Amino acid sequence: MEMSWVYGLIGGLMIGCAGAVLLLGTGRIMGASGIVGGLIDGTGQDRGTTIAFLIGLIGTPAMLTGLGWAVYTQATTQLWLLVLGGLAVGIGTRFANGCTSGHGVCGMSRLSVRGFAATLAYIGAGALTVTALRVGLGL
Amino acid sequence: MRAVFAVLSGALFGAGLHVSGMTNTARVRGFLDFAGAWDPTLAFVMGGAMLPMFVAWRFARRGTPVAGPAFPPPPSSEISRPLIAGSVLFGVGWGLVGLCPGPALASLSYGGWPGLVFLAAMLAGMGATPPLRRALDRRAAGT
Numbered sequence: 616m617e618m619s620w621v622y623g624l625i626g627g628l629m630i631g632c633a634g635a636v637l638l639l640g641t642g643r644i645m646g647a648s649g650i651v652g653g654l655i656d657g658t659g660q661d662r663g664t665t666i667a668f669l670i671g672l673i674g675t676p677a678m679l680t681g682l683g684w685a686v687y688t689q690a691t692t693q694l695w696l697l698v699l700g701g702l703a704v705g706i707g708t709r710f711a712n713g714c715t716s717g718h719g720v721c722g723m724s725r726l727s728v729r730g731f732a733a734t735l736a737y738i739g740a741g742a743l744t745v746t747a748l749r750v751g752l753g754l
Numbered sequence: 755m756r757a758v759f760a761v762l763s764g765a766l767f768g769a770g771l772h773v774s775g776m777t778n779t780a781r782v783r784g785f786l787d788f789a790g791a792w793d794p795t796l797a798f799v800m801g802g803a804m805l806p807m808f809v810a811w812r813f814a815r816r817g818t819p820v821a822g823p824a825f826p827p828p829p830s831s832e833i834s835r836p837l838i839a840g841s842v843l844f845g846v847g848w849g850l851v852g853l854c855p856g857p858a859l860a861s862l863s864y865g866g867w868p869g870l871v872f873l874a875a876m877l878a879g880m881g882a883t884p885p886l887r888r889a890l891d892r893r894a895a896g897t
Contacts, residue, residue: 619775619781619793619795620794620795620798622773622774622775622795623774623775623795623796623797623798623799623802624774624798624799624801624802625773625774625802626769626770626771626772626773626774626775626776626799626802627770627774627798627799627800627801627802627803627804628770628802628803628805628806629766629767629769629770629773629774630766630767630770630771630774630799630802630803631770631802631803631804631805631806631807631810632766632770632806633763633764633765633766633767633770634763634767634803634806634807634810635806635807635809635810636759636762636763636766637759637760637763638807638810638811638814638819638825638826639810639813639814639819639820640756640758640759640760640762640763640819640820640821640822641756641759641760641819641820641821641822642814642818642819642822642823642824642825642826643760643822643826644826645763645767647767647854647855647856647859648854648855648880651855651859651877651880652855652880652883655877655880655881656880656881656883656884658884661756663756663757664756664757664759664760665760667756667757667758667760667761667764668760668761668763668764668767669764669859670761670764671760671761671762671763671764671765671766671767671768672764672765672767672768672856672859672860673764673768673859673860673862673863674764674765674768675764675765675766675768675769675772675860676768676769676771676772676777676860676861676862676863676864677862677863677864679769679772679773680772680863680864684772685864686772686775686777686778686861686864687778687864688777688778688779688853688861688864688865688866688868688869689778689779689780690779690851690852690853690865690866690868690869690872691779691851691868692868694871696850696851697851697868697871697872697875698871698872698875699847699850699875700847700848700850700851700853700872700875701847701851701853701858701871701872701873701874701875701876701878701879702847702875702876702878702879703843703844703846703847703848703850703879704844704847704848704851704853704854704855704858704872704876704879705847705875705876705877705878705879705880705881705882705883706840706843706879706880706882706883706886707840707841707842707843707844707845707846707847707879708840708844708854708855708880709840709879709880709883709884710836710837710839710840710843710883710887711836711837711838711839711840711841711843711844712836712837712840714844714854714855714856715800715848715854715855715856716767716854716855716856718841719800720800720803720804720807721807722829723804724803724804724805724807724808724810724811725807725808725811725829727829727831728829728831728833729829729830729831729832729833729837730829732833732837732838732841733837733838733840733841734841736837736838736841736842736845737841737842737844737845737848738786738845739842739845740841740842740843740844740845740846740848740849741786741845741846741848741849742786742787742788742789742845742849743845743849744786744845744846744848744849744850745783745786745787745790745849746787746788746789746790748849748850749787749790
């Protein structure tokens with residue numbers, strides 16, 4: 616807990632290197648919502664690359680867990696929150712054409728105005744939502 | 755060759771999300787709780803991730819990718835309504851549960867049924883977006 620910022624920084628550097636490998640290797644932007652969204656709605660080309668990416672993304676945390684490094688998601692068990700939250704994240708990121716990885720990590724690092732605007736909007740809305748849930752419903 | 759880069763990138767992304775604690779919804783919601791017991795970890799993750807990407811974008815200014823036709827074109831600077839409205843909607847969902855698309859996928863193996871329900875709803879939302887968008891466009895054009 617007290618060293619969480621060190622793990623955050625190390626993990627963050629790994630995420631940035633992941634984006635760099637995909638960009639310099641394949642020319643694609645590492646945006647999770649764009650990569651999986653394109654696969655879901657059929658607009659994504661380059662399906663083989665996408666599936667390879669997803670295998671790595673889902674596989675390594677499973678492997679780390681198997682090796683004894685467990686992280687608990689501690690997600691809510693309230694069904695309505697999970698369904699509403701999932702729908703909002705799915706629809707929102709596809710309308711905005713990006714999420715935390717695409718607009719945040721990849722967009723802001725190329726000084727994209729859209730990246731900064733989107734990040735400001737989702738962090739602001741997220742902060743208001745968390746505060747409203749805690750104050751209003753005690754969740 | 756492209757698949758090799760992609761699987762390596764995905765593996766690093768997944769490991770980075772796992773190591774940084776970003777698949778833990780309590781940590782993400784703690785970052786968003788500015789008025790409460792604020793957890794700054796996510797800021798270190800975002801800052802750390804932007805460093806290698808900043809360098810990578812310098813290299814992507816000219817030439818071509820190792821295994822690909824071209825680098826992405828320069829970003830548009832249009833602050834459109836879908837960008838802001840979509841990001842606000844995304845932020846609400848992110849705050850409700852504490853998962854965004856990357857961690858929702860990365861935690862698939864250990865997220866249990868709540869993770870699966872969230873992921874299913876997220877994918878359904880993504881699938882519903884193109885028809886939803888067409889319907890909104892039609893309505894806007896009709897008035």
